[in-house]
Amino acid sequence: MDGHRRRHIPKYSRFRHLIPAISAISAAILLLYCFLSFLAPSPDHFHHFGHHTSFDDHTIDDDTPKAAPIFEVPTSSKMISDRNLWSTSMSKFYFGCSNATSQFPKAQSVTRPNRYLLIDTSGGLNQQRTGITDAVVAARILNATLVVPKLDKKSFWKDSSTFSEIFDVDWFISNLSKDVKIIRELPHKGGKKWSPYSTRVPRKCDERCYHIHVLPLFSKKRAVELSKFDYRLANELETDFQKLRCRVNYHALKFTAPIVKMGQTLVNRMRNMGKHFVALHLRFEPDMLAFSGCYYGGGEKEIKELGKIRKRWKTLNISDPEKERRQGRCPLTPEEVGLMLRALGYDKNVHIYVASGEVYGGAHTLAPLKALFPNIHSKDTIATKQELLPFSLFSSRMAALDFIVCDESDVFVTNNNGNMAKILSGRRRYFGHKVTIRPNAKKLARLFLEREKLTWQEFSSRVRVHQVGFMGEPNERPGSGEFHENPKSCICEKPDAKVKLVGNNKYIDDDDDDQEEEEEEEEEEDGIVSNLRYLFNETNVDDVPLVYEENELEELLSD
Numbered sequence: 001m002d003g004h005r006r007r008h009i010p011k012y013s014r015f016r017h018l019i020p021a022i023s024a025i026s027a028a029i030l031l032l033y034c035f036l037s038f039l040a041p042s043p044d045h046f047h048h049f050g051h052h053t054s055f056d057d058h059t060i061d062d063d064t065p066k067a068a069p070i071f072e073v074p075t076s077s078k079m080i081s082d083r084n085l086w087s088t089s090m091s092k093f094y095f096g097c098s099n100a101t102s103q104f105p106k107a108q109s110v111t112r113p114n115r116y117l118l119i120d121t122s123g124g125l126n127q128q129r130t131g132i133t134d135a136v137v138a139a140r141i142l143n144a145t146l147v148v149p150k151l152d153k154k155s156f157w158k159d160s161s162t163f164s165e166i167f168d169v170d171w172f173i174s175n176l177s178k179d180v181k182i183i184r185e186l187p188h189k190g191g192k193k194w195s196p197y198s199t200r201v202p203r204k205c206d207e208r209c210y211h212i213h214v215l216p217l218f219s220k221k222r223a224v225e226l227s228k229f230d231y232r233l234a235n236e237l238e239t240d241f242q243k244l245r246c247r248v249n250y251h252a253l254k255f256t257a258p259i260v261k262m263g264q265t266l267v268n269r270m271r272n273m274g275k276h277f278v279a280l281h282l283r284f285e286p287d288m289l290a291f292s293g294c295y296y297g298g299g300e301k302e303i304k305e306l307g308k309i310r311k312r313w314k315t316l317n318i319s320d321p322e323k324e325r326r327q328g329r330c331p332l333t334p335e336e337v338g339l340m341l342r343a344l345g346y347d348k349n350v351h352i353y354v355a356s357g358e359v360y361g362g363a364h365t366l367a368p369l370k371a372l373f374p375n376i377h378s379k380d381t382i383a384t385k386q387e388l389l390p391f392s393l394f395s396s397r398m399a400a401l402d403f404i405v406c407d408e409s410d411v412f413v414t415n416n417n418g419n420m421a422k423i424l425s426g427r428r429r430y431f432g433h434k435v436t437i438r439p440n441a442k443k444l445a446r447l448f449l450e451r452e453k454l455t456w457q458e459f460s461s462r463v464r465v466h467q468v469g470f471m472g473e474p475n476e477r478p479g480s481g482e483f484h485e486n487p488k489s490c491i492c493e494k495p496d497a498k499v500k501l502v503g504n505n506k507y508i509d510d511d512d513d514d515q516e517e518e519e520e521e522e523e524e525e526d527g528i529v530s531n532l533r534y535l536f537n538e539t540n541v542d543d544v545p546l547v548y549e550e551n552e553l554e555e556l557l558s559d
């Protein structure tokens, strides 16, 4: 109890008053405070979202003398200047390289006349984007003509837009003309539409797998339709297929002109506010939080509300929210993202564009982030209703606007491991390793839990150590090994890079505090993914008969 109260000791500037009042008893502690108050003349307070107040009382050791909340965020982060916050250090030695090799024949010479491939994508905009990219490569593997993929209109995101309302379809077809023959629609023969053979390929299907599962079908029908086409292509393929993936994803897939224009308007407005801007992709929807099985500090109200949502998934049973959190399986809260950014050295005055759907708890949840970074913006604050009208009724078009702003931002940060986070991470690597901050959730989770015991100095320096390898630098240890997240076959080193790189920028695995690790080492995945696995009782979250609401859930997660 005592420990509990201590954390809420008043925030008014006791540091300043302490300086003249140094007493002999706690000289050492006070010296530290002097140092801190020098750095932070007027500590500002923010209300803790308090995600752990009911869980970690045991972490307070009542025997040690303590005087005050030592964890205070300084008003300015200016003192941290050992790192360039706005660019990655080694990026100038790399470049995106997706040209085909000389061994890759032109489409005309490989396309077989009676093979047409149709694709139904699935999920939200970004998951569909991976599907479209992989579809082109699948068509090439099969020497087939690709029909422009159909977008998913029935997903959780409920968007009726067609391919050509989101992407520039003429550009798509012409830019890939050397690689794959693409047509808008199946040919009509004698006024009758062909009916395709419809099937589904296994997840992460490789070349051989397409030969086995799809190729024989062309002897039955001229057209084969692959449904629910998401992550149906292996991560590892031969180089020319990987490079084709990059040509599709980074060059051939362009949003339509109205989307690009509005997106650019938003980018310009952000750029006009300051020299640099940060974009934050925040996923904090109620359903997602409920499903994660974590506790986010909202007390009884939250437990009741999220518990109610959780009941929708009958088979789901989450018993230990505390463990979920300790293992870094919970999406960072807006406050935690803010603390991480401040610790990394981003100043309070930085302008942040927030891309998000519904945020659980709304303004209340965002308040602690706003206290750390008062300049928070979104589509709705920097554009008028009128300007957004052509987009606002279509979730994919709105997502496309966010995609553009996040892509163009100087620093992109996420609190999640969803499709948008992955695809933008890969894209930003390809286009020059723009700073992309993915939270090292496992390490940060423990740090957040004990932050009340740390000074800001200690806290921030540990955040910086934990984030090494998670900042979008070249040669970082790739995340899950997903191609779209880290398109390594399409990133080339400049000839002069070798010399400069020696001894530099190696991934540092800071396992310093692993002795306190009580849990067995687990797969690096967030709670949401592991819960999905559990729910579907498979490592492969698919090809199981799904009841409707589980299907809907899977799509919610497929942003």
Ligand SMILES: *[C@@H]1O[C@H](CO)[C@@H](O)[C@H](O)[C@H]1NC(C)=O
Pocket (backbone or CB within 6 Å): 097, 099
């Ligand atoms: C890729 O090909 C284009 C021509 O299509 C050429 O201009 C460019 O220099 C090539 N890039 C590389 C890295 O070879």
Ligand SMILES: *[C@@H]1O[C@H](CO)[C@@H](O)[C@H](O)[C@H]1NC(C)=O
Pocket (backbone or CB within 6 Å): 109, 110, 141, 142, 143, 211, 215
């Ligand atoms: C595709 O065409 C190439 C070149 O003709 C050939 O080597 C390859 O075996 C063909 N693959 C299929 C699946 O038809």
Ligand SMILES: *[C@@H]1O[C@H](CO)[C@@H](O)[C@H](O)[C@H]1NC(C)=O
Pocket (backbone or CB within 6 Å): 174, 175, 176, 177, 178, 250, 251, 252
């Ligand atoms: C495809 O678009 C890129 C620009 O993103 C361009 O450099 C490339 O030459 C285009 N390729 C073709 C075949 O039009």
Ligand SMILES: *[C@@H]1O[C@H](CO)[C@@H](O)[C@H](O)[C@H]1NC(C)=O
Pocket (backbone or CB within 6 Å): 317, 319
């Ligand atoms: C679900 O919860 C019950 C009761 O807490 C427990 O006995 C059971 O083992 C759990 N099932 C799984 C698969 O974790």
Ligand SMILES: *[C@@H]1O[C@H](CO)[C@@H](O)[C@H](O)[C@H]1NC(C)=O
Pocket (backbone or CB within 6 Å): 537
């Ligand atoms: C998953 O399925 C297998 C075989 O169908 C079964 O033995 C196992 O108990 C299931 N696991 C869970 C967690 O339901």
